[in-house]
Amino acid sequence: xxxxxxxxxxxxxxxxxGISLKEATRYPRIIRKEIAKYNEVRFVISxxxxxxxxxxxxGPNRIENTVQLRxxxxxxxxxxxxxxxxxxxxxxxxxxxxANFSISQPxxxxxxxxxxxxxxxxxxxxKGDDLNKLRELGNHVYKILKSVRGASETAMEQEGPQTQLxxxxxxxxxxxxGINSKDVDSILELAIAGKPISQLYEGERKFxxxxxxIQRRSVRPPRPFRT
Numbered sequence: 104x105x106x107x108x109x110x111x112x113x114x115x116x117x118x119x120x121g122i123s124l125k126e127a128t129r130y131p132r133i134i135r136k137e138i139a140k141y142n143e144v145r146f147v148i149s150x151x152x153x154x155x156x157x158x159x160x161x162g163p164n165r166i167e168n169t170v171q172l173r174x175x176x177x178x179x180x181x182x183x184x185x186x187x188x189x190x191x192x193x194x195x196x197x198x199x200x201x202a203n204f205s206i207s208q209p210x211x212x213x214x215x216x217x218x219x220x221x222x223x224x225x226x227x228x229x230k231g232d233d234l235n236k237l238r239e240l241g242n243h244v245y246k247i248l249k250s251v252r253g254a255s256e257t258a259m260e261q262e263g264p265q266t267q268l269x270x271x272x273x274x275x276x277x278x279x280x281g282i283n284s285k286d287v288d289s290i291l292e293l294a295i296a297g298k299p300i301s302q303l304y305e306g307e308r309k310f311x312x313x314x315x316x317i318q319r320r321s322v323r324p325p326r327p328f329r330t
Contacts, residue, residue, distance in 0.1 A: 106211070107210070107211070108208075109208040109210055110174075111170055111171050111172055111208060111209055112169075112188065112191075112206055112207070112208060112209075113167065113169055113208055113209050114167075114170060114191070114204060114205075115165070115166070115167055115168075115206075116130070116134060116167075116204055117165055117166075118163075118164040118166070118201075118202050120162070120164055121266050122164045124152070127151060127164060128151065130202075131151055131166055131168075133198055133199065134166060134195060134198075135147045137191070137194045138170055138191055140194075141180075142173075142178075142179070143178050143180065143187055144170055144172060145172060147168055147171075148168065149167070150166070150167045150168075150169075151163060151166050172184075188206050191206070192204055203258050204256075205223070205258055206256065223256075227244050242259075245258075270291060272287055293315065294315070297313040297314060297315035298313060299314075300312055300314045
């Protein structure tokens with residue numbers, strides 16, 4: 104069946120896994136700037152991470168952009184829609200090396216995601232319990248699909264390995280000082296994630312007041328005096 108032209112685009116950007124929220128917030132503005140420089144574009148809206156109701160389990164490395172195009176009859180550049188899509192993708196890949204971009208349409212994106220769990224027109228699903236083995240098989244399938252003629256955009260949905268901080272408690276040493284492991288866990292939770300200690304009411308709305316450690320900034324040691 105012929106593809107329905109919706110007059111708009113959905114552009115997904117996947118940044119490297121493990122990127123912090125603070126760092127990721129720099130890139131939606133860059134993406135919007137690259138897209139909005141085309142006169143064929145009416146407006147661009149960006150969404151960083153998961154949506155407000157939390158139904159999309161995306162991290163801060165995922166940016167979705169909804170692009171509304173002007174009526175085709177008003178285009179004066181001589182481009183068609185396919186040429187515009189390719190030019191936008193080329194500019195985005197040059198502006199953000201290392202990021203993966205896929206371009207679809209809003210309704211088509213939602214329909215394919217509901218049917219296959221992925222926004223792609225064609226999706227290969229590999230299921231199992233061993234994440235490392237799944238990643239290995241995924242890379243193998245990815246190379247095959249990328250070599251298929253006509254595959255314009257190929258990517259993997261599974262997130263890559265992420266760095267993590269593991270704190271191991273020396274229980275014998277803690278016992279000598281009379282420190283309970285539960286107390287250590289509470290301190291770590293307070294320092295990293297924060298902990299609600301009270302609540303604030305504004306009319307009918309209620310907010311938690313959380314306590315969290317201040318992130319310590321590294322201070323460069325002073326240079327020694329020369330004698």
